[in-house]
Amino acid sequence: MIVLLVNLEENRTLVETRLKSLFERGEFVVTGEVGPPHGANHQLVIERTRLVKDYCDAINITDNVRGIPTMSSMTCSYYVLEAGAEPVMQMSARDRNRILFESELYGAYAMGIRNILFMTGDHTLLGSHPQTKMVYDLDSIQALGLARHLMGGTDLAGDKLEGTPNYYLGATFNPYADPMEMHVWRVEKKRDAGAQFFQTQAIYDTSRLEEFMKGIRGYKVKVLTGIIPLKGPKMAAFMNRQIPGIKIPEEFIERLEKAGSGLKGAEKRSAVRGEGLQIAKETIEAVKKIPGVNGVHIMGVGWEESIPEIVKGTGLHPRPK
Template sequence: MSTYQIHGLKEKLTLGKFVVTVELEPPKGANPMPVLEKAAFLKGYVDGVNIADSPMATLRMSPIALAHVIQQDMGIEAIFHLTCRDRNVIGLQSELLGAAALGVRNILTLTGDQPTRGDHPDARGVYEVDSIGLAKIAKQLNEGLDLTGHPLNGPTQFFIGAAANPGADDLDVELEKLKRKVDAGVHFVQTQPVFDLNQVERYLELTRDLPIHIIFGILPLKNGKMAHYLNQKVPGIQISEEIISKVEQGGREAGIEVGKQLIEKIKGIVQGIHIYPIGDLTMVSELLDIPQKMPKVI
């Protein structure tokens, strides 16, 4: 068994170790090298990398295949995203069984963006189940049964994840949805970006009785324009005027400092952080004080 499997994300969270994960976007093409170089840059500084599933409904390499290559060639554990947009329940089960055979056991269950948002707007979304239904499928496969209750020739061992939103307008509704995800079999969540210690503490208090690991999202702000856009246009993101003012005045450097300060404040009370680099891995480098220079990738 590989090292990343013995001391993987599940084991680290179970043992109470603070974990760091970073989201990477698969390439549009058959060459995985640009992403492998990014993964190699992060090796030793993160506990896992998330591989998105055609994010924003734009065509990308299979997250399961890429997650397998990263684990096999880079020795870094991967969390693959799987959406309900492109596959019916037969296809979803087939993908999961294939992932299990490849040793990719961490999954983030997502409903998925509508095809109309992406580069194939005429494609048809499937959505036979939603993210909760997908979590139930993964849980049932872990129990050695397919969705119809028929036995498999061997159970899977998925560590099942989902998305969560501490900044939701209606936290009662959000909490109820999270409870349904836990009941469906979810073991951990990675949240939307947070920018405020009070928001983190409030969410921890609301979820303290739930048997789930929570990894909080961190998104480094590049400038005031970005901060305003996120605050006004992206549901579930709340950025204070104080932080917006700091980033407006100090730009990228201030955004990195805000992120660093938040990480230091929450590090002792949360189980981990999930960094959204938004296409700029140097932001991750500065947040985590990685001394090496980010390689040029194509």
């Protein structure tokens, strides 16, 4: 614990995050994602972080994706720090009102968490707790504005803060979402509200991303392209059906099916997963060429082991200091 306190103490004095400085240096940034435990075992956060930390410049902690309760993103971000990596703490507008946003933003800063990523949050009807009362007191744009407001030293009521936080703020966009023009404006709104970097929904067909990137040209924001390696055709079909905003082309699903055809058991599994990794690597190579893309955000979604494979396989390892 003493070591941890020293680490956090150092982090407190950091005004620049590693993520921010790598963007500014023009590096092709790689971030990863660690799924928070579906329970109280914090060791899992540390283990999963250790698995990927040498392959990522920062690690996202998701926030109750699809309304399925997992360990709080703030708590997990703290353990990411403890495991020696830099967290990006996700905050969804679905489960917090403005009071809890302020409260958690103070707490996150106190614990050394600097990168905060805001999102609307999936509808709870898609998850395991559909009867819940959703909050949406703020939307992601207003939440960004709130975080930036706190950086000015007062709360929403105008009362002076006992300790002013400082964050590197991020947000998301989905190039597949409609209407595209409105989503392009939302990127601008998010930037104006305080977002400096963006992570996209998982990209498969890159043409829509290319078009979207033309739309936001000149916005002066950093963009990480979302990558989710496919474990198999079933997962791809599930994602198309159940994960909002995902569009996986049939062609990729067919490739996964073909890779496993005629094989059984572990052999089949390994061949199909290998093809999934191959698709992810090809996508990364393709997005590298799209003007305005500053890196990738690899979401393992329960398959964190894929992250080192993909990073090594695309020549993105070792990561810069």
